[in-house]
Amino acid sequence: xxxxxxxxxxxxxxxRVLVLDVDTTHHPILHAMGNQFLYQVTTCCKPSVALNLLSxxxxxFDVIIVDTDMQELSAYxxxxxxxxxxxxxxxxxxxxxxxxxxxxxxxxGASDYWIKPLEEQEFKNMWKYVVKGVxxxxxKHEKKLNQNMNIFDMNxxxxxxxxxxxxxxxxxxxxxxxxxLKIMDVPGLTREHVASHLQVSFVITVLYPCMLSxxx
Numbered sequence: 001x002x003x004x005x006x007x008x009x010x011x012x013x014x015x016r017v018l019v020l021d022v023d024t025t026h027h028p029i030l031h032a033m034g035n036q037f038l039y040q041v042t043t044c045c046k047p048s049v050a051l052n053l054l055s056x057x058x059x060x061f062d063v064i065i066v067d068t069d070m071q072e073l074s075a076y077x078x079x080x081x082x083x084x085x086x087x088x089x090x091x092x093x094x095x096x097x098x099x100x101x102x103x104x105x106x107x108x109g110a111s112d113y114w115i116k117p118l119e120e121q122e123f124k125n126m127w128k129y130v131v132k133g134v135x136x137x138x139x140k141h142e143k144k145l146n147q148n149m150n151i152f153d154m155n156x157x158x159x160x161x162x163x164x165x166x167x168x169x170x171x172x173x174x175x176x177x178x179x180x181l182k183i184m185d186v187p188g189l190t191r192e193h194v195a196s197h198l199q200v201s202f203v204i205t206v207l208y209p210c211m212l213s214x215x216x
Contacts, residue, residue, distance in 0.1 A: 007134060012127035015039040018061040020050045020078070021093075022069055026116075030065075033123045047073040054086055061088055062130045065114075068094040068105070076108055083109045089129035093118060 017039050019030050027043040034041030042061070044050050047070060053059045064082060068075040075092065082090050089111040094101065102113045111129040114122055 007131070012130070013038045015063065015127050015130070016061045017041045017063050017065065017126070018050060018053065019043045019065045020047060020070070021045060021065070021067040022071070023067065029118075033118070033120060036120070037124050047078050050078075051081070054082075054088075063111075063126050064088050064090045065126075066090055066092055068092050068096065068101075076104075079105075079109055087133070089126075089133050091126060091129070 015037075017034060019027070019041060021027060021030070021043060022045050024045050027045075030043055031041050033039075042053065042059075044053065050064075054061070066075055066078060070078070079090050079092075082088055090109070091112045091114060092105045092110045093114040093116055095116045097115045105113045111132075112122075112126075
């Protein structure tokens, strides 16, 4: 599972958590839970402070917990901004446990909806949303690479000539994945991606038609 390599060492120890909670009396509880599970918890009570922390290059967070009861800015406006510009998992917390409120939060992009007072087990296991985010980004990255490979015209590399050059009609010049990688110049593309694509391409375009022509 390659995506695991993208996680910090000793994860989830050191999980960086930003908490936006207007109730400052709740902050010590959050810090205590953070210390218990070896998480780095930063608390603030204003959206403007949270956004300022997120804009600082030296401040980096893995998860954001947001109290839905905010005056300065709507929790949903804050959520939209985070998902659009920072792509960090956002967990809502509230004393409102109505089904409609929970459903609205989840459908608008919140990773979870916690009911106050928070449970330690929920707090402890919030690292799973970081893993989920890494997996989703990894899958998107792989999909993009595959699209680039499919769009690229392999015929420009093979430059096949009509006529029988050998039993399988393979070009005289053996093209290596390293050569294709240099020509394509696609960020993130590896020799393994190219080699895999070439194997599939060879079976579909060369080997399989040849087998059919020989009645195999």
